[in-house]
Amino acid sequence: MWRDAALVAGRDLRVELRSRVTTNQVAPFSVLVLILFAFALDPDRQLLERLASGLYWTAVLFAALLAISRSAAIDETDGVRDALRLSGIDPAGVFVGKAAAVAVVLLGLEVLLGVGVVVLYGVDLAGAGLVVLAALAATVAVAATGTLYGALVSGLRVRETLLPLLLLPVLAPVLIGATRAFEAALAGVPADGWPWCGLLAGLAVLYTVAGALAYGTLLEGS
Amino acid sequence: MEPVVHLRAAVALLGRFPALAGIDLDVARGEIVLLRGPNGAGKTTVLRACAGLVPVVRGEAVVLGHDLRRDPRPVRRHVGLLGHATGLFDDLTVADNVRFWGRACGADPGDIAAAMALVGLDGRLRDVSVGRLSAGQRRRTSLACLLARRPELWLLDEPHAGLDHETRDQLDGLIGRAVEQGATVLIASHELDRAESLAHRVVELAGGMTVAPARPAPGVPPAELPVSPTQEREASSASPSPAPPEVSHVA
Numbered sequence: 001m002w003r004d005a006a007l008v009a010g011r012d013l014r015v016e017l018r019s020r021v022t023t024n025q026v027a028p029f030s031v032l033v034l035i036l037f038a039f040a041l042d043p044d045r046q047l048l049e050r051l052a053s054g055l056y057w058t059a060v061l062f063a064a065l066l067a068i069s070r071s072a073a074i075d076e077t078d079g080v081r082d083a084l085r086l087s088g089i090d091p092a093g094v095f096v097g098k099a100a101a102v103a104v105v106l107l108g109l110e111v112l113l114g115v116g117v118v119v120l121y122g123v124d125l126a127g128a129g130l131v132v133l134a135a136l137a138a139t140v141a142v143a144a145t146g147t148l149y150g151a152l153v154s155g156l157r158v159r160e161t162l163l164p165l166l167l168l169p170v171l172a173p174v175l176i177g178a179t180r181a182f183e184a185a186l187a188g189v190p191a192d193g194w195p196w197c198g199l200l201a202g203l204a205v206l207y208t209v210a211g212a213l214a215y216g217t218l219l220e221g222s
Numbered sequence: 223m224e225p226v227v228h229l230r231a232a233v234a235l236l237g238r239f240p241a242l243a244g245i246d247l248d249v250a251r252g253e254i255v256l257l258r259g260p261n262g263a264g265k266t267t268v269l270r271a272c273a274g275l276v277p278v279v280r281g282e283a284v285v286l287g288h289d290l291r292r293d294p295r296p297v298r299r300h301v302g303l304l305g306h307a308t309g310l311f312d313d314l315t316v317a318d319n320v321r322f323w324g325r326a327c328g329a330d331p332g333d334i335a336a337a338m339a340l341v342g343l344d345g346r347l348r349d350v351s352v353g354r355l356s357a358g359q360r361r362r363t364s365l366a367c368l369l370a371r372r373p374e375l376w377l378l379d380e381p382h383a384g385l386d387h388e389t390r391d392q393l394d395g396l397i398g399r400a401v402e403q404g405a406t407v408l409i410a411s412h413e414l415d416r417a418e419s420l421a422h423r424v425v426e427l428a429g430g431m432t433v434a435p436a437r438p439a440p441g442v443p444p445a446e447l448p449v450s451p452t453q454e455r456e457a458s459s460a461s462p463s464p465a466p467p468e469v470s471h472v473a
Binding site for chain 1: 270273274275295298299301302303305306307308309310311312313314318322323325326327328351367371
């Protein structure tokens with residue numbers, strides 16, 4: 001499974017690198033979201049600082065929707081799904097590989113948005129350990145859920161609009177957990193954030209295991 | 223000898239629509255069989271069913287010794303399907319595509335390089351993005367992916383479509399060579415002249431059913447044909463052997 005996962009992750013990342021959609025479209029879009037939040041809340045600088053964690057993760061989720069859509073689209077074109085089924089690749093490996101590639105893209109975007117939050121919202125970084133671990137767990141949870149739901153809606157004509165509709169409610173606990181963990185870290189009380197980080201880690205494991213188990217059925221059914 | 227493909231009254235559904243309504247087909251190892259018929263006859267569905275991509279819900283369906291009705295997945299690794307859809311990634315280069323699909327099927331780097339060389343993709347084209355290729359070049363890339371996996375059963379859907387004369391000859395040569403090495407080939411094609419010259423037998427389909435028994439392709443002496451198990455059974459039960467049947471018309 002791990003060999004297949006590495007193969008699929010390498011392919012998806014290579015496609016992203018060559019197409020440059022992430023760097024030319026997704027990254028500018030996510031920064032634009034941060035800027036729009038700043039425009040909307042600029043008169044109240046304190047409010048902007050206080051809401052920075054929530055705004056950051058909302059921007060991450062919007063960017064994630066685009067990244068997940070892109071990832072699902074790679075396997076929807078020109079008979080790729082049939083070729084995957086014929087190749088004998090372990091479906092769990094396909095899932096893990098695709099989720100890993102989405103996670104790598106998201107981590108890059110999160111770093112970019114983190115810089116944006118510091119520069120635009122004037123946030124002082126604190127509690128680095130909690131921030132990093134919470135971000136990692138949340139990223140894995142978002143990538144795993146997104147990859148699973150991307151496969152679920154693939155082949156449907158309304159997949160572009162249906163994906164956010166299905167995905168965002170499922171990701172609400174991740175948004176809440178990551179926001180609370182970040183708030184605690186930035187406020188200098190990391191002890192309050194670790195339970196949220198634990199919740200994120202649990203969600204990441206749950207979504208990854210569920211995805212690995214269900215992906216084969218989705219691949220066959222699509 | 224067990225046939226490579228054995229379909230008996232096989233029924234396959236596409237959604238709720240019966241795309242195959244009772245196909246009978248036996249293909250022996252080393253045979254090249256041409257599936258012929260009008261659009262919607264079920265040619266592509268037969269190929270996809272043999273690849274384990276379309277579920278057979280009734281009848282018998284055994285390919286390479288695997289019962290497709292029980293579990294179609296084990297057969298997939300051993301077949302190569304060249305269909306209308308190429309299964310290629312436009313943003314990746316030719317070499318990236320062949321390498322990915324080759325490695326996905328467990329091919330070693332030597333096989334992958336050899337496959338690209340066989341279809342003439344080892345030169346300038348290897349580093350070109352597939353999105354920039356012509357339809358014929360995409361087809362050749364697809365063919366290289368198929369060659370890299372060294373399938374036992376080749377399932378070719380309109381294999382000559384979009385290819386120039388030189389590449390068609392090259393493809394025919396590759397098919398001939400694969401058969402010499404023990405592969406079996408099932409072709410669905412409208413390009414009857416070329417496909418019939420390649421095939422050992424022709425099977426006529428219409429409405430998802432076999433409407434005429436297999437007959438030798440024009441110009442192929444029956445004595446030179448590999449003998450399918452059905453033919454063996456027929457030969458042992460009937461004598462003298464009847465003349466090759468004409469292809470019947472469909473009411």
